[in-house]
Amino acid sequence: xxxxxxxxxxxxxxxxxxxxxxxxxxxxxxxxxxxxxxxxxxxxxxxxxxxxxxxxxxxxxxxxxxxxxxxxxxxxxxxxxxxxxxxxxxxxxxxxxxxxxxxxxxxxxxxxxxxxxxxxxxxxxxxxxxxxxxxx
Amino acid sequence: xxxxxxxxxxxxxxxxxxxxxxxxxxxxxxxxxxxxxxxxxxxxxxxxxxxxxxxxxxxxxxxxxxxxxxxxxxxxxxxxxxxxxxxxxxxxxxxxxxxxxxxxxxxxxxxxxxxxxxxxxxxxxxxxxxxxxxxxxxxxxxxxxxxxxxxxx
Numbered sequence: 001x002x003x004x005x006x007x008x009x010x011x012x013x014x015x016x017x018x019x020x021x022x023x024x025x026x027x028x029x030x031x032x033x034x035x036x037x038x039x040x041x042x043x044x045x046x047x048x049x050x051x052x053x054x055x056x057x058x059x060x061x062x063x064x065x066x067x068x069x070x071x072x073x074x075x076x077x078x079x080x081x082x083x084x085x086x087x088x089x090x091x092x093x094x095x096x097x098x099x100x101x102x103x104x105x106x107x108x109x110x111x112x113x114x115x116x117x118x119x120x121x122x123x124x125x126x127x128x129x130x131x132x133x134x135x136x
Numbered sequence: 137x138x139x140x141x142x143x144x145x146x147x148x149x150x151x152x153x154x155x156x157x158x159x160x161x162x163x164x165x166x167x168x169x170x171x172x173x174x175x176x177x178x179x180x181x182x183x184x185x186x187x188x189x190x191x192x193x194x195x196x197x198x199x200x201x202x203x204x205x206x207x208x209x210x211x212x213x214x215x216x217x218x219x220x221x222x223x224x225x226x227x228x229x230x231x232x233x234x235x236x237x238x239x240x241x242x243x244x245x246x247x248x249x250x251x252x253x254x255x256x257x258x259x260x261x262x263x264x265x266x267x268x269x270x271x272x273x274x275x276x277x278x279x280x281x282x283x284x285x286x287x288x289x
Contacts, residue, residue, distance in 0.1 A: 019156055026156065033147070033154040035183035038190045039200030049205035052285040060218035061179050065155030068175040077161045077228075080175050084222030084276075090286065128222075 002076035003111060003134040008103055014074040015100040018066040018117070022058060022095045030062040058091040063126050067117045070099035075111065075132035085115065085128030096120045101130065109134055138238050141181045141264070145231040148173050151180055164231070173229035178264060178273050179221075181237050217286070219257060220278035227272050235264045235272070242276070253283025 019026070024042070031042050036059055039046040047056045064085050071083060091097065097117050105112040113130045145164040152162035152174050160166035162174060182188045192198040198207045229235070242259030249255050257280050264273035 026154065029150075029154040033151040034180050035185075035188065036179075036190050037192060037200075039198075043200040045201035045205050046199070050199075050201070054288060061176055061221065062155065064221055065151075065157075065174065065176040069155055069157040069159070072157075072159065072175060077159070078172050080223075080225050082222070082224050083175050084220070086220045087218055090288075 002079055003074070003132070005106055005109060005111075005134050005136055008106055008111060008134070010103050010105060012103040013100055014070070015098055016070040016073060018070055018097050018099045020096045022091065022093055022097070024056060024093050027056065027058050027062065027093070030059055030065070034059065034061060036061070055092060057093075058095075060087040060126075063087065063091050063097065063117060066097060067099045067115060067126055070117075071101060071113070071115065071130055071132070074101055075113075075130075075134070079132040079134070080130060081110065081133060082131040083115075083128070084130070085126040087125070088127055089119070089123050089125045091119065091125050095125075097125065104129075106134070109136065137185075138236055139181055139185050141184045141235040141237050143173060143177075143229050143231055143233040143235060145171050147180065147183075148177060148231065151177050171231050175223060175225070176221075177229060178223060178262070178275050181235075181262070181264075184237075216279050216281050218277065219280040220276075222276040224274040225272075226270075226274075229264075229272065233272070234267045238263045238265070249282075251287040252285070255283070256281045 028042050031037050040051050041059050044056050047053045099117040101113040104114050111132050111134050115128045116124050117126045118124050149163050164171050239262045242261050245257050247255045260277045262275040266272050
């Protein structure tokens with residue numbers, strides 16, 4: 001289902017919990033699917049003893065992918081024109097993330113959105129924007 | 137550098153599962169009008185980069201753990217992190233597409249940070265063209281190398 005320009009306005013929001021209690025196994029799944037085997041995401045021994053982090057942490061692109069799921073659920077499949085984010089904080093095993101899109105502009109059958117994903121402490125982990133084609 | 141990236145349905149399904157997305161449009165068994173790729177799938181071009189540095193290769197030392205916490209003498213102290221990623225979609229990627237991905241370096245800049253010391257940012261632009269030469273996806277990534285691990289305080 002695509003969005004309809006006549007039914008949305010600036011300030012509208014759509015939120016989803018995109019992951020609850022992120023598991024190391026899901027991070028491993030993402031490493032396998034994306035091909036990014038950086039051990040800081042999947043190898044606890046390397047990450048704590050050699051790299052100096054408290055634990056493995058998620059690929060930024062896993063968080064962006066989780067955020068993208070919220071976007072496609074909101075704007076519909078194959079509707080995105082642009083999607084960009086900055087990675088503002090790391091995402092750790094056990095995190096629960098809520099992704100939110102806020103409509104900033106509706107014009108010429110394109111919706112512009114602010115995008116933010118926050119963790120269970122209310123800290124943002126990605127911030128960015130998106131644009132999508134909508135129906136009249 | 138140009139990479140050939142064949143888009144396959146099973147790869148799309150694995151990728152969608154990895155981002156926890158059960159949308160039927162990513163599964164060949166259930167996509168009514170055919171499978172398309174999720175919005176961040178272009179990143180999986182790494183699978184087809186023969187030189188990709190974040191994939192272990194047979195017979196070569198790997199910086200992750202084995203007998204010791206790192207398989208190389210001098211582990212990259214903090215390594216690189218992903219700072220930004222931007223996609224521009226000209227059309228969805230579909231199974232059967234054979235993409236040619238041209239990756240070019242972009243700008244480089246530095247910044248001082250309280251949480252991680254000196255930060256060096258490097259931009260990378262990837263253009264994805266299909267088998268007819270049509271531009272279908274543009275990806276702009278920014279990587280950052282930190283002087284020390286990011287302080288969690």
